[in-house]
Amino acid sequence: MGKGFFRRGEIVWHTVPAAPSRQVGRGTGLRAVLKGNAEENKTGAIVAHTKQRILIAGGAGYIGSQMALMLAEAGHDVVVLDNLVSGHADAVAVSGARLVTGDIGDAALVGWLLDEVRPDAVLHFAALIEAGQSVQESERYLENNHRRTLVFLDALTARNVPPPLVFSSTAAIYGEPQTVPIPEDHPAKPINPYGQSKLLVEQALATRAESHGLRWAALRYFNAAGADPEARLGERHEPETHLIPLALHTILGKRAEMLVNGKDYDTPDGTCIRDYVHVTDLCRAHLLALEHLREGGESGAFNLGGGEGRSVLEVLRTVERVTDKALPVRHGPRRPGDPARLVADIGKAKRVLGWEPALSDLDTIVEHAWAWEKKRPG
Ligand SMILES: NC(=O)c1ccc[n+]([C@@H]2O[C@H](COP(=O)([O-])OP(=O)(O)OC[C@H]3O[C@@H](n4cnc5c(N)ncnc54)[C@H](O)[C@@H]3O)[C@@H](O)[C@H]2O)c1
Numbered sequence: 001m002g003k004g005f006f007r008r009g010e011i012v013w014h015t016v017p018a019a020p021s022r023q024v025g026r027g028t029g030l031r032a033v034l035k036g037n038a039e040e041n042k043t044g045a046i047v048a049h050t051k052q053r054i055l056i057a058g059g060a061g062y063i064g065s066q067m068a069l070m071l072a073e074a075g076h077d078v079v080v081l082d083n084l085v086s087g088h089a090d091a092v093a094v095s096g097a098r099l100v101t102g103d104i105g106d107a108a109l110v111g112w113l114l115d116e117v118r119p120d121a122v123l124h125f126a127a128l129i130e131a132g133q134s135v136q137e138s139e140r141y142l143e144n145n146h147r148r149t150l151v152f153l154d155a156l157t158a159r160n161v162p163p164p165l166v167f168s169s170t171a172a173i174y175g176e177p178q179t180v181p182i183p184e185d186h187p188a189k190p191i192n193p194y195g196q197s198k199l200l201v202e203q204a205l206a207t208r209a210e211s212h213g214l215r216w217a218a219l220r221y222f223n224a225a226g227a228d229p230e231a232r233l234g235e236r237h238e239p240e241t242h243l244i245p246l247a248l249h250t251i252l253g254k255r256a257e258m259l260v261n262g263k264d265y266d267t268p269d270g271t272c273i274r275d276y277v278h279v280t281d282l283c284r285a286h287l288l289a290l291e292h293l294r295e296g297g298e299s300g301a302f303n304l305g306g307g308e309g310r311s312v313l314e315v316l317r318t319v320e321r322v323t324d325k326a327l328p329v330r331h332g333p334r335r336p337g338d339p340a341r342l343v344a345d346i347g348k349a350k351r352v353l354g355w356e357p358a359l360s361d362l363d364t365i366v367e368h369a370w371a372w373e374k375k376r377p378g
C-alpha cells in the first residue's frame with residue numbers, strides 16, 4: 001500500500017492531496033452548469049460557491065474518474081465507491097477524491113458510507129460494460145449491474161429524503177433500432193444481457209420514484225470516447241474492446257493489426273455507424289442533470305451522443321490522420337449483436353438540460369485519446 005493510504009476496518013480511504021486548483025476551464029459551458037452556485041474569479045475561471053458532497057459509484061473507471069476530476073475542480077467534495085474489478089485507484093488519485101474500495105451490492109458498507117458522507121447527490125457508473133461478454137455471462141451481468149444496483153437503491157431509499165441519482169445507462173437498451181436517429185421514446189428491446197441489465201435498472205428507478213420519491217436521471221450514453229483534454233485521464237479498459245483505443249494501440253505497435261468487424265452492412269461504406277461522444281461532454285451532462293434535478297426538474301432518461309454518425313472506416317481514417325501513421329487493417333466477419341447504425345437524437349438533452357456537445361467532433365476525440373495513449377500508465 002503506497003504513501004497516502006490508511007486503513008479503516010476493511011475500508012481503504014485514498015487520501016492524496018486535493019487537486020491544486022478549483023478552477024473550471026473556460027469555454028466549456030460550465031457557467032450554465034453552475035449558475036447561481038458559482039462566480040467568475042479574476043482569471044475568468046468558474047469557482048463553485050457551495051461545496052456539495054457527491055458520491056460516485058464506479059468512480060475509478062474511465063468515465064467515473066473523469067467525473068470525479070471535474071467535480072473536484074468545481075470545488076466539490078467527492079467520495080468514490082468502487083470495487084476495482086475494472087477500475088484503477090490511481091485514476092481516482094488524479095482528482096484527489098477519497099476512494100472507498102467496496103461493492104455497491106454490500107448493503108452494510110453502502111449504508112455506513114451514506115451515513116458517513118451524507119451525499120447531496122449520487123452518480124452511479126458502476127457496471128460490467130462489455131455487451132459481447134454479457135451474452136456469454138448473462139447471470140454475472142444481471143447480478144452485478146441489476147441486482148447489486150437494487151441493493152444500492154435500497155440503501156439510498158432507506159433515507160428520509162433520498163439524494164438525487166444520476167445513472168449511467170446506454171444506447172444498448174434500444175437493441176436493433178427501428179428509426180435513426182433514436183429518440184428516448186423509441187421502443188427499448190435490448191438484444192444482450194448488458195442492455196437488459198441497464199433497462200431493468202431504469203425501470204427500478206421509475207418504480208422508486210413512485211414508492212420513495214427518488215429523483216433520478218438515466219443518461220443513455222452512445223459511444224463514450226476521447227480523454228481528458230489535458231491527458232491526465234483516459235480509457236484504460238483491460239482487456240480493451242473499444243474501437244478508438246484499439247486503433248491507437250495498433251498504431252503504437254501493441255497490436256499487429258486492426259480488425260474491422262464486417263464490411264457488408266447497409267451503410268455507405270459497409271461498416272457500422274456509431275455516435276461518438278467525448279467523455280468530458282458526458283461529464284458536463286451529469287452536472288447539468290444534477291442541476292436539473294436540484295431545480296425540481298422532472299426525472300427521466302436522456303440520450304447523450306455527439307449527434308453525428310461515423311463509420312468504423314471513418315474512425316480509422318481519422319486515427320491515421322491524427323497520428324500521421326498508417327494503420328494495418330484487416331476485414332473480418334460481423335461481430336454478433338452489432339446493430340448497423342446507432343445514432344442519438346439528442347434534442348431532449350439540449351432542450352431540457354441545456355446540454356450541447358462541445359468536444360465531440362471526431363478529430364478532437366481522437367486527438368485527446370492519442371495524447372492520453374502516449375503517456376498513460378502501463
Ligand atoms: N464506455 C462506454 O462507451 C459506455 C457507453 C454506454 C454506457 N456506459 C456506462 O457508463 C458506465 C461507466 O463506463 P466506463 O466505460 O467508465 O466503464 P469502466 O469499466 O471503466 O468503469 C466501471 C467502474 O465500475 C466499477 N464497478 C463495477 N462493478 C462494481 C460493483 N459491483 N461495485 C463497485 N464498483 C463496481 C469498476 O471497477 C469500474 O471502476 C458504465 O455503467 C457503463 O455501462 C459506458
Ligand SMILES: O=c1ccn([C@@H]2O[C@H](COP(=O)(O)OP(=O)(O)O[C@H]3O[C@H](CO)[C@@H](O)[C@H](O)[C@H]3O)[C@@H](O)[C@H]2O)c(=O)[nH]1
Nearest residue numbers: 170171172222223241242243246259260261272312335342
Ligand atoms: O477491433 C474492433 C473493435 C470495434 N469494432 C467496431 O467498431 C464499432 C464500435 O465498437 P465499440 O467501440 O466496441 O463500441 P460498441 O460495441 O458500439 O459499444 C459501445 O457503445 C454502446 C452504445 O452505442 C454502449 O452500449 C457500449 O457499452 C459501448 O461499449 C462496432 O461496430 C464494432 O464492431 C471493430 O470493427 N473492430
